[in-house]
Each structure stands twice: as C-alpha cells, then as structure tokens.
Amino acid sequence: MVIMPLPIYILGFTLFAMTTSEFMVAGLISSMAQDLQVSIPDIGYLITIYSLGMVVGGPLLAAVLIKVGNKTALLVISLLFLAAQSVATFSHSWELLAVARFFTGLSSAAFFGFALLAASKMVDPARFGVAASIVLGGMMIAMVFGLPLSALLDRYLGWRAAFSLVIVLTALAALGIMLFVPEVKAEKQGSIRAEVNSVFHPGLWLAYSTSFFIIAATFAVFSYFVPYFSGAAGFSTKSIPAILFAYGLCSVIGNIIVGRVADKIPLRVIFYGGLLLIAALIGLYTLVESKTAVLLSVMMMGLTGITLTPAMSARVFRVTENTSLINTLHTSVICLGVVVGSWxxxxxxxxxLGFRSPILLGLVLAAIAMLTMLPGVRLRRQPVPE
Known part of the structure; x- marks a missing residue:
C-alpha cells in the first residue's frame, strides 16, 4: 500500500464531505418533500440545481481564485461551501434551499480543480496518479458511507440532521486544510491559443457526448431511487439505507476495476459498461415484482454508470492533447449530464408517468450513449490506438 502525505488524505476527506452533500438528497427525497410541502420531483430538482452550480459557477469561481495561493483558495472554497450548506440546513422554503444548493455545487466544482492541483505539488509526478485516486476516492466513499448514513440519520432524526453532519465534516476538513495543507503559489502555465485550439477536434466532442449520456442515464434513475424502492418495488423504508450502501459498495468495486484497465482499453471499458448499465436498467424496470431481482439490478448498476468516469476521462485524453481546458470542459459535460438526467x-x-418512468428515460439515454461509441468501436478493427 502506497502511503501519501497527510494533506492528500485531508483533501480526499473534504471531497467526501462535499460529495455526500451532492448525493444525499437522493436518499432524503421523501422526507424533504413532506417537510417542505413540495412534490418529490421538486426535491429531485435540488440535485439538478447542485450540478448546475458545478457546471456554471465552478469554472467562474476557479477563474476568480486562480491568482491566489492554493491553500488560500481551498480555504475560501471550503468556507463558502460551509456557509451555503448551513443555509440549506436551516432553510424552511424550497426557494432558499435551491439557492443554497447552487452555491454548494459551485464551491464543490471549484474544490475539485484546486485539490488536484495541490496534490500535484505535494508528490513526485510519477506518484500523482495514486495521489489523485485518493483525492477523488472521497467521492466514491461518499456513496458507500455518506449516502446510507444520511438516510439512516433521516430515518431517526430527520433530513436536517443529515445536512448538519455535512456541516461538521466540512468544518473539520477546513481545519485540516488550515493546519496541514502547505501553501503553494498558483502558477499559470500554457498558451491560451493552444488550449482553445485543443477543443476543436471532432472526436473530442464525440467522446464528450458519450460521457454526457452515460451520466445522464445514471442520474435519471439514481436521483429517484428512494421513491422507486418504496413506491414501486415495495421495499420498507427501514431497508433503504442498506440498499443504498450496497449500491455504493458496488460503485467502489466498479471504480477499482475500471481504474485498473481504463488507461489500456478505455473505449472497450465504456462500451461493455454501457451494456451492463442497460441490462441493469431493464432489470429494474421489468423485474420490479421480485425484490431479489431488483437488488441484483441495483448492485449491477452500481458497478457501472458513474464508475466509468476514469475510462471516459482516459478516452478524452487519447483524442487530443491533454490541456486544462479539455479537463474543465469534460467535468462540465459530466455535471451537465447530472443536471439533465435528474431533471x-x-x-x-x-x-x-409513475416512479418507474425515470428508468425508461435512463434506458433511452444509455442507448444513445452506445450509439455515440459506434464510430470508435468500428475503428478498433484497424491497427490504430483508440
């Protein structure tokens, strides 16, 4: 096991806290709707709004902070997230909660970029991949522990207790950043013209479209897991945290598997992952009368979908020169997929149309994702790189 500097783990812990806030609404959707006296889709839109903040506001906040030191930027972003999460926790109107969710999404997106930059300054270049996997691993751990834990808190103490947990975690993370993350002066590198030119590659946008439709298909269904489980599949509310835990655990397993092969065969990984996603969605829709089949389908879905992100990123890197703009746009495309899917x-x-209708939408989006890969799959017959 490779041991990284302590600040690397602190950055991963911060992303765990922030990503828990992003995903937790899916597990709290019923109680939030009842407490705020709005519809379940209205609460689902809070996931959309969070991701919209990531798409629109994240790059803007990053641009504002690009000239300050990395530690300062990380602290500013963490404190902004903390303030927005606090407002969301004590909101008694959907409108105020929606505004707060936008700002939590905005700050979360900016933190991703600065956290990876900070990690790159703290380790040798040859070990950056390991450092990045630890930092971004906070997102997967949030699905394993953060999501079911928030659902459990909701069951016994209410959804505001789950939101309060994120406040505590983020405050601890900010303290860790203040005490242990070293200050590194930001460096602005590269040519703006080269970065812009790297975007004008047709294969790049084909790869972007695959990422968009895979993530949109996943979040169209994931965002409404709870009403599907309780309203369509007939599970008790007591069992939902365990189901979410199983889904998150499979996501971690899927992420490990994809991470091992993504650099070698990214397109194949995405293609077969897309087929697995379609199979899982078919199971969720058609086998709803069987709780065992639903559970197996949920676990199958956990192995794919969002866990394909490393392979999708590797595919993007192979298409054209890897630049910061390429990476930023890919993150925005993925977040836009969350927005469109959850909405x-x-x-x-x-x-x-019922609580199973998001699954049909997910199937359509996943099928389109498969179509966007066909040109690349045909190229695999030729002796050239993907």
Whole structure:
C-alpha cells in the first residue's frame, strides 16, 4: 500500500464531505418533500440545481481564485461551501434551499480543480496518479458511507440532521486544510491559443457526448431511487439505507476495476459498461415484482454508470492533447449530464408517468450513449490506438 502525505488524505476527506452533500438528497427525497410541502420531483430538482452550480459557477469561481495561493483558495472554497450548506440546513422554503444548493455545487466544482492541483505539488509526478485516486476516492466513499448514513440519520432524526453532519465534516476538513495543507503559489502555465485550439477536434466532442449520456442515464434513475424502492418495488423504508450502501459498495468495486484497465482499453471499458448499465436498467424496470431481482439490478448498476468516469476521462485524453481546458470542459459535460438526467427523471414523475418512468428515460439515454461509441468501436478493427 502506497502511503501519501497527510494533506492528500485531508483533501480526499473534504471531497467526501462535499460529495455526500451532492448525493444525499437522493436518499432524503421523501422526507424533504413532506417537510417542505413540495412534490418529490421538486426535491429531485435540488440535485439538478447542485450540478448546475458545478457546471456554471465552478469554472467562474476557479477563474476568480486562480491568482491566489492554493491553500488560500481551498480555504475560501471550503468556507463558502460551509456557509451555503448551513443555509440549506436551516432553510424552511424550497426557494432558499435551491439557492443554497447552487452555491454548494459551485464551491464543490471549484474544490475539485484546486485539490488536484495541490496534490500535484505535494508528490513526485510519477506518484500523482495514486495521489489523485485518493483525492477523488472521497467521492466514491461518499456513496458507500455518506449516502446510507444520511438516510439512516433521516430515518431517526430527520433530513436536517443529515445536512448538519455535512456541516461538521466540512468544518473539520477546513481545519485540516488550515493546519496541514502547505501553501503553494498558483502558477499559470500554457498558451491560451493552444488550449482553445485543443477543443476543436471532432472526436473530442464525440467522446464528450458519450460521457454526457452515460451520466445522464445514471442520474435519471439514481436521483429517484428512494421513491422507486418504496413506491414501486415495495421495499420498507427501514431497508433503504442498506440498499443504498450496497449500491455504493458496488460503485467502489466498479471504480477499482475500471481504474485498473481504463488507461489500456478505455473505449472497450465504456462500451461493455454501457451494456451492463442497460441490462441493469431493464432489470429494474421489468423485474420490479421480485425484490431479489431488483437488488441484483441495483448492485449491477452500481458497478457501472458513474464508475466509468476514469475510462471516459482516459478516452478524452487519447483524442487530443491533454490541456486544462479539455479537463474543465469534460467535468462540465459530466455535471451537465447530472443536471439533465435528474431533471428529466423528475419531469417524468411530475407528468404522472409513475416512479418507474425515470428508468425508461435512463434506458433511452444509455442507448444513445452506445450509439455515440459506434464510430470508435468500428475503428478498433484497424491497427490504430483508440
């Protein structure tokens, strides 16, 4: 096991706290709707709004802070997130909660970029991949522990207790950053023209479109897991935290598997992962009468979807020169997929199509994702790189 400097783990812990805030609404959706006296789709839209903050506000906040030291930027972002999460916790109106969610998404997106930059300054270049996997691993751990823990707190203490947990975790993370993360002066590198030119590659946008539709398909369904489990599949509310834990655990396993092979065969990983996602969604929709089949389908879905992100990133890197703009745009595309997927699933439920309707939407989006990979799959027949 490779031991990294303590600040690397602190950055991963911070992302764990922030990502728990992003995902937790999916597990609190029913109680939040009841408490705020709004519809379930209205609460689902809070996931959309969070991701919209990541798409729109994240790059803007990063641009504002680009000239300050990395430690200062990380602290400013963490404190902004902490303030927005506090407002969200004590909000008694959907509108105020929505504004707070936008700012938590905004700060979370900016933290991703600065955390990876800080990690790159603290380790040798040859070990950056390991450091990055620890930092970003906070996101997967949030799905394993943060999501079911928040659902458990909601069951016994209410959704505000779950939101309060994120406040405590973020405050601890900010303290850790203040005490242990070294100050590194930001460096602005590269040519703006080269960065812009790197975007004008047709294969890049084909790769972006695959990422968008895979993530949109995943979040159209994931965002409404709780009403599906309790309203369509007939599970008791007591069992939902355990189901979410199983989903998160499979996501971690899937992330480990994908991480091992993503650099070698990214397109194949995405293609077969897409097929697995479609199979899981078919199981969730057609086998709803069997709790065992639903559980197996949920676990199968956990192995794919968001866990394909490393492979999707590796595919993007192979298409054209790797630049900061390419990476930023890919993050925005993924967040936009969350926005469209969670909004679309909520719209389907709001239209009276039932709690299984987001799964049908997910199937359509996943099928489109498969179509975007066909040109690359055909190229695999030729002796050229993906």
């Amino acid at each position: 679309g699933g909520g719209y389907a439920i709001d239209a009276g």
